Amino acid sequence: MGQTPDDMFGDENHPAYTIGQAAEMLNTKQDFLRRLDEAKLINPHRSTGGHRRYSRYQLRLAARVREMVDQGLALDAACRIVILEDQLEEALRQNRNQQQGARRRD
Template identity: 30%
Template sequence: MSQDGRDKPLYMISVAAELTGMHPQTLRVYESKGLVNPKRSGGNTRLYSQSDIERLELINQLTDEGINLAGVVRILDMKERAEERERENEKLREQLRRAQDELHELKMQKRITALAPRDGSANPEQVLRGLLGGGSL
C-alpha cells in the first residue's frame, strides 16, 4: 500500500478500537498525549488511518512489554527519525547513482572524442577498436 493510501483517514474510533484491541477511551487518552493524531471529519469525528492503526499496535506492543508512555514517546520519536534518515539516505543514494552514470557518460564521450580525428576522417572500426581496448573486430 502506498504511503498516501496508508495515511487516508478511514476508521471511526469504534472500528480503530476493535482493530487494535484497545478501548476507545484509551485511544482518546493516547490522542490527548500526542501519541496518535487521527484526522477529523467535517462533523469532528475521529478518523484513523492504516498508519494510525499500525502505530497504535506498536504502542500496544510496547506497553505490553512494560514500557511506560514516556518510553513509548521516546521510542516512537527515534523510530520516526530513523525512518526519515533512511528516506534521506535513499535519496542521496539515488543522487549518487545518477552522478556516477553522468560521470561514466562523460568519460565515454571523452574517450570517443580522443579517438576521433579532428578532420572528420575517422574509420569507424578504428574508433570501435579503441573503445574496446584495442582488440580485433
C-alpha cells in the first residue's frame, strides 16, 4: 500500500524533490548535487526513468556542505565533516533512547 500525501509530507526521507528543484532551493548548480552523489554524501532515490529525487534530509546535508564549501573548505573535507556530524547525532540519539528505556524499566 502506498503512502498518503500526509505520510509523504511528514516523512523527511521521502524523495520529493527533483535535482532542478533541489538545486534551486539550495541556490546552487545541479552539478554540485551530482558531485555530492559521487562523494557518497547523499544517494538520491532514482525514479523509474533514472532521474535523481532528493529528500528534505538529503537537502539539509547538502545545504550544510554548501555552507562549508562557500567558507572555503574543500568539498571532500566538507562531506567528511557532515558525515561524521550526522553519525555523531545518530549515536547521541540512540544513546538518549537507550537511557530513557533504562529509566522506564527502573
